[in-house]
Amino acid sequence: MSADPTQVLAFETDCHIFDGCGFPSPGLHSFLFEPIWGDGDSNVYFNKTMLLALLGSIIIVGFFWAAFRKPQVVPGKLQMVAEAGYDFIRRGVVYETIGKKEGEKYVPLVVSLFFFVWMMNLWSIVPIAQFPVTSIISYPLVLALIVYVLWVSLTFKRHGFVGFFKNVTGYDKSLGPVLPLAMLIEFFSNILIRPFTHAVRLFANMFAGHTLLLLFTIASWYLLNGIGIAYAGVSFIMTVVMTAFELFIQALQAYVFVLLTCTYIQGALAEHH
Amino acid sequence: MSPLLTIAAEEMENPLVPPIPELVIGLIAFVIVFGFLAKKLLPNINKVLDERREAIEGGIEKAEAAQTEAQSVLEQYKAQLAEARHEAARLRQEAQEQGATLIAEMRAEGQRQREEIVAAGHAQIEADRKAASSALRQDVGKLATDLAGKLVGESLEDHARQSRVIDRFLDDLEEKAEAAR
Numbered sequence: 001m002s003a004d005p006t007q008v009l010a011f012e013t014d015c016h017i018f019d020g021c022g023f024p025s026p027g028l029h030s031f032l033f034e035p036i037w038g039d040g041d042s043n044v045y046f047n048k049t050m051l052l053a054l055l056g057s058i059i060i061v062g063f064f065w066a067a068f069r070k071p072q073v074v075p076g077k078l079q080m081v082a083e084a085g086y087d088f089i090r091r092g093v094v095y096e097t098i099g100k101k102e103g104e105k106y107v108p109l110v111v112s113l114f115f116f117v118w119m120m121n122l123w124s125i126v127p128i129a130q131f132p133v134t135s136i137i138s139y140p141l142v143l144a145l146i147v148y149v150l151w152v153s154l155t156f157k158r159h160g161f162v163g164f165f166k167n168v169t170g171y172d173k174s175l176g177p178v179l180p181l182a183m184l185i186e187f188f189s190n191i192l193i194r195p196f197t198h199a200v201r202l203f204a205n206m207f208a209g210h211t212l213l214l215l216f217t218i219a220s221w222y223l224l225n226g227i228g229i230a231y232a233g234v235s236f237i238m239t240v241v242m243t244a245f246e247l248f249i250q251a252l253q254a255y256v257f258v259l260l261t262c263t264y265i266q267g268a269l270a271e272h273h
Numbered sequence: 274m275s276p277l278l279t280i281a282a283e284e285m286e287n288p289l290v291p292p293i294p295e296l297v298i299g300l301i302a303f304v305i306v307f308g309f310l311a312k313k314l315l316p317n318i319n320k321v322l323d324e325r326r327e328a329i330e331g332g333i334e335k336a337e338a339a340q341t342e343a344q345s346v347l348e349q350y351k352a353q354l355a356e357a358r359h360e361a362a363r364l365r366q367e368a369q370e371q372g373a374t375l376i377a378e379m380r381a382e383g384q385r386q387r388e389e390i391v392a393a394g395h396a397q398i399e400a401d402r403k404a405a406s407s408a409l410r411q412d413v414g415k416l417a418t419d420l421a422g423k424l425v426g427e428s429l430e431d432h433a434r435q436s437r438v439i440d441r442f443l444d445d446l447e448e449k450a451e452a453a454r
Contacts, residue, residue, distance in 0.1 A: 028288055050294070050295060053295075053298055054298065056302065057303070061309045083322075086318060107315070108311035115306065115310075116306045137288060137290070138293075139295065142296050142299040142300045143299070143303060146300075
């Protein structure tokens with residue numbers, strides 16, 4: 001499926017059904033943005049997703065700055081909310097998977113990852129922005145790579161060179177003759193596929209979610225003519241329902257992302273993989 | 274349609290091929306968040322959370338100490354109360370015993386006094402009786418001798434005889450009185 005750059009959003013064309021124009025369906029072109037600054041040909045440019053990414057960072061830092069800059073023993077409302085989020089990740093994710101003793105060191109990373117991913121997902125339903133930054137593969141990929149590098153270096157540090165290979169290949173003598181095959185599969189699964197799936201899981205969810213939202217939003221507008229108005233209503237209701245659903249998926253995917261991160265770290269720290 | 278978008282679309286035919294500039298910006302954006310949270314904000318809140326836990330634990334300890342103290346004071350009071358009750362009971366018992374002793378003593382004293390009075394009365398009566406008896410004996414003797422002297426015409430001056438006669442007479446009287454009784 002290739003993107004058709006001649007297609008544009010329904011809002012831009014003011015095109016309705018029975019007007020003789022086709023349905024401006026969302027597609028890959030919905031995930032392309034003209035650079036705000038720079039040249040799309042070169043690799044030096046600045047576009048909407050970058051703006052949203054940086055803006056999101058500033059919002060997260062701003063929120064936690066306001067909440068935790070001068071924290072009180074008896075917390076205010078904002079601090080209490082931020083503490084609840086922090087505590088949820090710390091206890092509910094890190095301590096649960098890695099354990100309190102070993103996990104404490106990774107709490108800042110995991111907390112940052114969760115709120116970063118969540119914020120990037122949330123852009124999907126923020127008016128005007130309305131684009132999940134994580135539906136551009138680069139953003140989930142860079143996060144997955146950070147986790148991947150951490151995982152590999154931790155495994156090396158903990159188990160040494162031989163231990164690393166035993167760990168990533170799931171070396172287990174009791175497997176007998178199938179051991180080489182199992183080791184090969186495990187190696188591919190851990191070394192090559194893992195960072196890919198880690199990133200793509202988040203990317204694909206957000207990509208699909210955004211496409212779905214676009215579909216119903218565009219349809220609501222496109223159908224707004226003649227008998228189509230009735231269907232437009234249905235489509236609009238679906239837009240609202242899907243928006244609520246996306247709100248849930250955004251938090252869930254952020255949670256899944258950090259949960260997997262913790263599982264990988266735990267696997268690296270475990271004595272026997 | 275802008276040519277820029279067309280070019281970009283051709284480049285980005287596969288959405289799984291990551292554009293490099295976005296990778297860099299993504300890294301920068303995440304590093305900003307991680308830097309602030311890991312270096313400043315989370316250590317801040319951790320310190321306060323620890324302080325809070327200590328404060329709560331301190332409060333609990335204080336409350337426990339207060340409770341223990343209250344318990345010990347209560348026990349002390351109870352012990353004192355029991356002691357006081359015991360003491361009161363003992364005092365009452367003692368008072369009762371003392372009262373009983375006093376009554377007994379007084380009764381004994383009364384008895385003794387009564388006996389003394391009775392004895393004194395008896396002695397007095399005996400003494401009176403003896404005095405009366407001896408006086409009567411003398412008078413009766415004198416009267417009898419006088420009477421007998423007059424009758425016999427002979428003076429029974431002789432003392433020995435006189436007393437013998439009198440005694441005999443009195444003995445007779447007494448014998449008669451005994452017999453009459």
